[in-house]
Amino acid sequence: MSTQILENDELLEVLDQLDLVHDGGSYVSRRNILSEESTARLAGIFFNAFGQVGTSRFSIRVIHAGKDLHPAQFLTSRTGDGLIDHVTVKDRVLHHYLQQGATVVFDHVNDHVPAAQAIQERVEALTGSKCWVQCYITQASSSAFDMHRDDHAFVIVQLVGRKEWRHAAETVGAPESAVYTPGSVSFYPKATPHDVHGLGEMSMHLTIAFEGFGGKPFQELADDAARTQLVRRRGSGLPFSINTRLIDAATPARLAVSHVPRCSEGSAELRVWSGAGQLAVPARFEDVLHLLAKRPATTPAQASEACGIDETEMLQFWAFGFENGLLHNPAQ
Template sequence: MTGFDAFAHAQTLLAGLGDHEPPAGGVRLHEPAADGTTAHDALLDGVWSALARPGALATNFRLVESGRQVDRSRWMRSRVGDGEVLHTALVPAYLHSAVERGATLVISHLEALDERVMLLCEALEYLLRARAWVNCYITAGENSAFDVHSDDHDALILQLLGRKHWEVDSRVGARSRDLAPDSLDRVLTPGMCLSVPRDTAHRVSGTGELTVHLTVGYEPFADVREETRAAHALVGRTAPDPDPEWLTTRLALRPDRRAGASLRSALTGEVGSGTRIRWASRYPPYVTTGDEHLTVTTMGRRIRLDRRLEHTITLLTRGGALTYDELVAGSDLPDADLRALVAFGARNDFLICEG
């Protein structure tokens, strides 16, 4: 990971908001310590990288001015190159003028365009047990391209560059066009993180300077809850609120996988001291222990392992990436057994080994 440890940064953000579960109980704000992380610099580099990426889809970008989308033909050039590869390029002169007037450039699904953002998105998904995505907003005017509005999903706001003025209704679930008198009214600066619950009215405006922020939208246990409600509706019953352990088990049965490849290690069985190893599933696995075996349910599969691997499996399923040397330092396995486990995990695709 270039620039910062994405998983550690995700943990810091959620801890700053109050806990490691989906933020609840209203609007929350995290202000980093004065000597805190500069992770936002690495994420900002990811934004600039995405803007210059030739293979990005035109649908990843929107320019919104006075509440209306500007026709892409004015600010974007697209062509099909050799091998029918789509190349897109933004027109700097038009974008500069539009952004200065108060237009907002929106990059949708930024996690698909930059690895740094992708790893942060994956980390938040793992910790929140949520389907997540990342949009980016770039503007320089004082007025907002969007009026008071609310979203149908929870969101984390990460300020990366400049200052942005946020007003968020104190009444969670209120869709009123008039914000309550005691609503949050703050100017966010780089490094700050704001939690906005779903269906909560908010207004965003610039401060007359170039500003960039990320919005991480997420839906905790969304698919599982929808499946449960639909199943109960079919038999004419009201769906009870499932407990967290049941939800975690259901997510472990889903096939969702993180981005990344371990083909090299799977083919050769080799890992180096700096090889980065992380759990492959998008959501945490469900692990049960017996007298002699572990049963790990992950990505819809049940894997039976020797009970002696329990400590090492616990290290790997925390969700962050570990180099092989870090895994050696934390594991209680002999080197030969640890290498065999990593090779087995790569071949059976429950571990991602890169580098």
């Protein structure tokens, strides 16, 4: 299992406490709620992601004087043997633009960093929404975006340095100005007016953005609509998907699809769309599916204890899940 996922557990627990909703809700701020150790580890993970750009080069943006710079100005790229892209960040160029007031953005970092993928999957499971994670770095005393409203809800996780967030007078529950320090986590409801200012020091924060499906959480969609919106999570079940005899009580897994459908009241089965077809899952495993959707890794032994199902039966469910594309390995 990826150590990046294990080290991210503290943030995942904090997200549980915020009572996140994709539409509505109130501004909430928890100052320094993450430990220094956890904050430093997370910061290291995302700084490292900038240093190993790879094929994610189109997700790296530098916004300077209100405009996106061309990637050639801050990235070097060459195509090597086997048509593999080798991309690196021009550190000195980035440093120059940061000092001049630019903002460096890693868009949809959840597509490239397992820790961010774990955040995305946790929020989707908690809220029934679509989620994506952005990473922002600034250094100067300036604002890149001015006062604006986003058409989705989001959570801010401050990892390095301080950053000032300014709020419009009509923002309920929020101060006119809030300075976030490392370890602070804040929830902003959809359409909250805000302006973000650097304070002349290196700053990094994550934005965990999420929105519903046409204004609804997944669980409120009609069956046909829910099936079309279901997304398979990145990853695979290998080698367990082709050799279930390798599965034991310590084999970790996570759900391979983004959401768990509703179970009709009184129904003996839960119909789960796996992406390749519909699977009939006994209704008593509904809590197991929700546990697998929420956690970045769960073993049969853990699921057995949490859901009160015999471990032998849980091992059979693990084999069924991997064999039929319902379970994936933890993100690596």
